[in-house]
Amino acid sequence: MNLEEYQGVWVFIEQNEGEIEGVSLELLGAGRKLADKLEVPLAGVLLGDGIRQLANQVIYYGADEVYIIDHPVLKDYRTESYMKGVILLAEKYKPEIFLYGATPNGKDLASAVATDLSTGLTADTTMLDIDLENRLFEASRPAFGGNIMATILCKKHRPQMATVRPKVMKALEPDQSRQGKIMEETISLKEEEMRTKVLQIVKDVSNTANLADAHVIVCGGKGMGDYQNFQLIHEFAKTIGASVGGSRDVVEAGWLPHSLQIGQTGETVTPKVFFAIGISGAIQHVVGMKNSEIIIAINKDPNAPIFDVATYGIVGDAMEILPKLIEQFKQVLKTSGGELSYV
Structure with missing residues (x-):
């Protein structure tokens, strides 16, 4: 393989019913930085009907x-049809780096494409960079239970590929004055030749709050001690109109369902305000919330790693501090007409 033939940074643009998924816009922001470092174009790959x-x-x-x-x-996502389209483009134009959102469809497509192109794929990455000296894509993710960050390289094959979790990167502000080149390719696909059919699409109608969309989150950790103490997290969240989340230890203890876990093996969130209460700050958890606008940590250990990423920190026992915060916020709500504003 002649690696010099491969140039450019690509982002797979995932769309659903004509709406671009947020993770794809986030990846365009991350891809822009990589492309600028390499001094190559950034391209979006868009498939559909x-x-x-x-x-x-x-x-x-x-x-x-x-x-x-x-x-x-290509109206609905299917591995077979989308893989054929992406491979057609990749073999013709030879991208150097190819990014996908770590969504169910993105992970499915990326693994299929990597297999067919005989190249590497780093899954669920949280940090992206370029080694300019060796012109290598550095894809990093927590490993060994979140105890270390592993940087993975693909030295001998192209494209270098990675899936990136939603909410980890930040989208750029859209600039409607930007102009670019649009290239349309044709492909021979026949519905009768597809091995799978989309018979029905069932949308999620769950009433469970979506942590990824929450503006304020109160997240509790094992430092809360037990299930009974953890109810203070629920009470505080209810008082300020926030969503509740928990660390992996909390979920494993049965205090919260897995759908409310925040971290590498749970949800990645970017709220305006994130309360980290009784959470030590292990890498596995931090990667899921570090991009929150304001992080307020409460921990009785002054050396807890969570304070390294916190905007504000309170050193003390959460079981003593939370009741006081609840009372104070209730007083504020009385004087503010029952609403809190998070600007």
Whole structure:
């Protein structure tokens, strides 16, 4: 393989019913930084049916180029059809780096493409960088239960590929004055040749709060001691109108369901305000909340790693501090008409 033939940073643009998924816009922001370091173009890869109008949005969010395959068979995501489209583009234009969102579809597609192209794939990455001296893509993720950060390289194969968790990267502000190159490719696909059919799409109608969309989160850890003490987390969250989350230890203890776990093996969140209460600050947890706008930590250990990422820290026993905070917020709510503003 002649590695010098491969140039450019690509982002797979995942779309659903004509709406671009947020993680793809976040990856355009991350891809922009990588492309600028390498001094190469950033391209978005857009597949679907009737999706040409989305190309300009991809450019507004940082892409220099957009590769489009618009075909009726690509209306709904299927591994077989999407893999054929992506491989057609990758073999023709030879990208150096290819990023995908770590969504169910993104992870499925990336693994299938990596297998067919005989290249490497780093899953669930949380940090991306470039080793300019050796022109290598550095994809980092927590390893060994979150105790270390592992940086993974793909030295001998291209493209270098990674899936990136939603909410880890930040999208750029869209710039509608940006202009780019749009290239449309054709592909031969026949519905009758597809081995799978989409019969029905069932949307999630769960009433469970989506932590990824929450503006304020109160997250408790094993430092709360036991299930009874953890009820203070619920009471505090209810008082300030926040969502409740927990660390892996809390979920494993049965205090919260897995859907409310925050961290590498749970949800990644970026709220305006994140309360980390009784949480030590292990890497495995921090990667899931470090991009919160304001982090307020409460821990009785002054040397807890959580204070390294906290905006504000309170050293003390959460079981003594939380009741006082609850009372104070109730007083504030009385004087503010029953509403809190998080600007």
